[in-house]
Amino acid sequence: MTHRDAHNPILFEISWEVANKVGGIYSVIRSKAPVTVHELGDRYTLIGPLFQKTAIAEVEPEEVSNPCMKEVLEEMSHHGVRWRYGRWLIEGAPHVLLFDTGSTSTKLEEWKADLWKVAGIPSPPNDQEANDAILFGYLINWFLGDFVAREKSKAVIVHFHEWLSAVGIPLMRKRHVDVTTIFTCHATLLGRYLSSGTVDFYGNIKNFVVEEEAGKRGIYHRYCIERAAAHCADVFTTVSQITAYEAEHLLQRKPDGVLPNGLNAVKFSAMHEFQNLHARNKGKINDFVRGHFYGHYDFDLDNTLYFFTAGHYEFKNKGVDTFIESLASLNSRLIASNSPMTVVAFIIMPAATQSFAVESLKGQAVTKQLKETINDITEKIGQRIFEKAARYTGGDIIDAIVEPTELLTNKDKVFLKRRVIALKRGGWPPIVTHNMVDDSSDPILNSIRHVRLLNSPDDRVKIIFHPEYMSSSNPLIGLDYEDFVRGCHLGVFPSYYEPWGSSPAECTVMGVPSITTNLSGFGCFMEDILETPADYGIYIVDRRTKSAKESINQLADYMLQFCQKSRRQRINQRNRTERLSDLLDWKIMGMEYVRARKLALYRTYPDSFAGSEAGDFGGIKVKIPKPLSAPGSPRMKGKSGVSDDEEITEGMQNLGFKISGYDDDEE
Structure with a gap:
C-alpha cells in the first residue's frame, strides 16, 4: 500500500441526492457543504448522478483543475461515459462531479454478473432503482480506482450515504482500492418496511429473520447491497442512536458512531426579532382561520393556539x-x-387531490370582501369627519364634530349588511381544504371522523387537514413552510419510526417548541444532552416503554400543559427554545463528521498516527483512537451536564445556559 499523507486528505462524498432533490438526504448534504468546504477547501468533491434537467439549474460547469482527476475523466469519456463537473450553486459552492448512469447502460448485464461473482450480491432484472445503483456504483469504483492509481501522495476518504450510492464499497474492498471508506445509513431499508406493518417493530427487532423478511418484501437484493456496504466500510455510522440500535440488529454490524443531522441556524442580533416574525406570520394564519371558520368564527384569536404536524404522508410512522x-x-x-x-390543529401532509375545496376558497373570498368593504367605509367616514372639521369657522366647537348617526350612510349600511349576510353558512367548517382523490378511504380523514373532531361549534379543538406542502403562492394561507412554522405555537411530531427528525429540529432553530418521541433520532439526541428537555420547549413522548394508550395520554397531557401557559410563559419558552439552535448548527454537528473521517484514516493508515496522542485534522485537535460518539455512549451526559468532548462543551458554554436546567431569572 502506498504511503499517503493522512493529515491532508482528499474527501469524496457520494450520494444519489447530490444536486438531485429526492428526499431528506439532499437537505442534509446541501446544508452541511459550507462547513466541509471551510474545513477542506478544494480537497472536497461531491459525487452524484447526472440528470440534465436538474443539473442545469444546480451546477455551474467549470474546468477540472485537479490533473489526476482530469486524466481519469478524459479517459472515461473516451469509453462513452458522460459526466458534468463544476460548482454546486449553493452556499460554499463545493466541487461536484455528476455521472450519467444511462451512458453506461450497455454494461449493466456485465456488471451485474461481476457483482454476483465478486460480492455475492444478486440483482433481479426489473428493479430500475437497483439497476441505477449498480451502474452508479461501478462508475464510482472505476473513477476512484483510476484516480488513486495516479494520486499517490494524499490519503483519499470516500464517504457514502445510503444504499443507492454504496455498491462501490464492497467492490473497492474486494479489489483493494487504496482508499478509506465511511458508510452512513440514514434509515435501514428493512426498518422502513417492518415499522409500517402491524407488528411491534422495536419489541420484535431481535427476533426477525432478516433475510427472510427482506425476501418476503422483494428487497433481498437491495438489503444485500446495504448490508455489504455496512460490513465492508472502514467506518460504519448512522444518524441517530435509535437507528444505530436498528442497524445493529437488521444489518448485523454495530455502528462505530453516530453522525446527527445539523442545520444552518440563522442567528438574530436582537432576541425580539424572531418574536416579531412569529407575530407577523401568526397574523397571516389568523386571516386564514377567520375565513376558514366563517359563519362559525365564535372563538377569540387572542385565546387560540396553533398546533401543527407536517412531513411525508406516513400515517403510522x-x-x-x-x-x-x-x-x-x-x-x-x-x-x-x-x-x-x-x-x-393543522396536519400538513401531501396527498392526492383534485382541487381546492370550493367551501375553503369561498371562506377566504367572503372574509376578504368584508374586510375590503369595512376599509372602504372607514375611509369614507374619515373623509366625512375631515370635511366637517375643515369647514369649522368659529362658534361652538361641537358644530365641527360629526354625530355618530351621521357616520354611516344608508348606502354604507346596505353594503355592510350584504357582506355580513354572505358570512352565513349551512354546515360546519370543513376538516380538509382540498377535494381528495379518494376521500372515503384516506387514513387521516377516516381517523378524524372516527374521533368526531368535525369542527363543531362546541369543539375546543378545531382541525384542518391541508394535503399539500405550504407555499406563498397558495391562495388559502399564502405562507411558505418556514413562515407558517414561525407563526405557529407548537409543532407536534409523535413519530413511531423517525431515524432523525428534521421537522422538530427546524422548529427548534426557529424558536418554536415541539413535541417529539424517544423513537426519533432528534428526541434521543435531546434526551442525551438535556436533563429536562421540556424546560427548553422539547417535549418527549415515551413510545418505547409505554403502551399506545399511555403514549396518547402523555401526548394529550403535554398539549394540555402547553394550553395552560400564559402568554408571557410561552414567550419565555420560545426564547429558551431558540437558544438551543447553536447545538444543532453544523458548526457543532459537523464535528462528528470530522471524527468519523479521523477514525477512518486511523484504521487505514495507523502508522501515520504512531506515537501521537492527538492528530491535527483541518485545524481541529482530535484525540486518537476515540474520535466520535459511539452508540450507547452519549457524548453529553444530561444528568451531570458535563461533556467528555471539549469542542462541544465549549459550544454549550457559549450558549450561556445550564444543561441540567434553567434559572427563572434568565429571561
Missing part, C-alpha cells in the same frame, strides 16, 4: 394516528375544564 387520538382527548379535557383556549 409519522405518528399521525397518535396525534389525532390525542387531539380528541385534549378536546374533551378543554371542554370539561371550561377552558377559554381554542386549539386549531
Whole structure:
C-alpha cells in the first residue's frame, strides 16, 4: 500500500441526492457543504448522478483543475461515459462531479454478473432503482480506482450515504482500492418496511429473520447491497442512536458512531426579532382561520393556539394516528375544564387531490370582501369627519364634530349588511381544504371522523387537514413552510419510526417548541444532552416503554400543559427554545463528521498516527483512537451536564445556559 499523507486528505462524498432533490438526504448534504468546504477547501468533491434537467439549474460547469482527476475523466469519456463537473450553486459552492448512469447502460448485464461473482450480491432484472445503483456504483469504483492509481501522495476518504450510492464499497474492498471508506445509513431499508406493518417493530427487532423478511418484501437484493456496504466500510455510522440500535440488529454490524443531522441556524442580533416574525406570520394564519371558520368564527384569536404536524404522508410512522387520538382527548379535557383556549390543529401532509375545496376558497373570498368593504367605509367616514372639521369657522366647537348617526350612510349600511349576510353558512367548517382523490378511504380523514373532531361549534379543538406542502403562492394561507412554522405555537411530531427528525429540529432553530418521541433520532439526541428537555420547549413522548394508550395520554397531557401557559410563559419558552439552535448548527454537528473521517484514516493508515496522542485534522485537535460518539455512549451526559468532548462543551458554554436546567431569572 502506498504511503499517503493522512493529515491532508482528499474527501469524496457520494450520494444519489447530490444536486438531485429526492428526499431528506439532499437537505442534509446541501446544508452541511459550507462547513466541509471551510474545513477542506478544494480537497472536497461531491459525487452524484447526472440528470440534465436538474443539473442545469444546480451546477455551474467549470474546468477540472485537479490533473489526476482530469486524466481519469478524459479517459472515461473516451469509453462513452458522460459526466458534468463544476460548482454546486449553493452556499460554499463545493466541487461536484455528476455521472450519467444511462451512458453506461450497455454494461449493466456485465456488471451485474461481476457483482454476483465478486460480492455475492444478486440483482433481479426489473428493479430500475437497483439497476441505477449498480451502474452508479461501478462508475464510482472505476473513477476512484483510476484516480488513486495516479494520486499517490494524499490519503483519499470516500464517504457514502445510503444504499443507492454504496455498491462501490464492497467492490473497492474486494479489489483493494487504496482508499478509506465511511458508510452512513440514514434509515435501514428493512426498518422502513417492518415499522409500517402491524407488528411491534422495536419489541420484535431481535427476533426477525432478516433475510427472510427482506425476501418476503422483494428487497433481498437491495438489503444485500446495504448490508455489504455496512460490513465492508472502514467506518460504519448512522444518524441517530435509535437507528444505530436498528442497524445493529437488521444489518448485523454495530455502528462505530453516530453522525446527527445539523442545520444552518440563522442567528438574530436582537432576541425580539424572531418574536416579531412569529407575530407577523401568526397574523397571516389568523386571516386564514377567520375565513376558514366563517359563519362559525365564535372563538377569540387572542385565546387560540396553533398546533401543527407536517412531513411525508406516513400515517403510522409519522405518528399521525397518535396525534389525532390525542387531539380528541385534549378536546374533551378543554371542554370539561371550561377552558377559554381554542386549539386549531393543522396536519400538513401531501396527498392526492383534485382541487381546492370550493367551501375553503369561498371562506377566504367572503372574509376578504368584508374586510375590503369595512376599509372602504372607514375611509369614507374619515373623509366625512375631515370635511366637517375643515369647514369649522368659529362658534361652538361641537358644530365641527360629526354625530355618530351621521357616520354611516344608508348606502354604507346596505353594503355592510350584504357582506355580513354572505358570512352565513349551512354546515360546519370543513376538516380538509382540498377535494381528495379518494376521500372515503384516506387514513387521516377516516381517523378524524372516527374521533368526531368535525369542527363543531362546541369543539375546543378545531382541525384542518391541508394535503399539500405550504407555499406563498397558495391562495388559502399564502405562507411558505418556514413562515407558517414561525407563526405557529407548537409543532407536534409523535413519530413511531423517525431515524432523525428534521421537522422538530427546524422548529427548534426557529424558536418554536415541539413535541417529539424517544423513537426519533432528534428526541434521543435531546434526551442525551438535556436533563429536562421540556424546560427548553422539547417535549418527549415515551413510545418505547409505554403502551399506545399511555403514549396518547402523555401526548394529550403535554398539549394540555402547553394550553395552560400564559402568554408571557410561552414567550419565555420560545426564547429558551431558540437558544438551543447553536447545538444543532453544523458548526457543532459537523464535528462528528470530522471524527468519523479521523477514525477512518486511523484504521487505514495507523502508522501515520504512531506515537501521537492527538492528530491535527483541518485545524481541529482530535484525540486518537476515540474520535466520535459511539452508540450507547452519549457524548453529553444530561444528568451531570458535563461533556467528555471539549469542542462541544465549549459550544454549550457559549450558549450561556445550564444543561441540567434553567434559572427563572434568565429571561
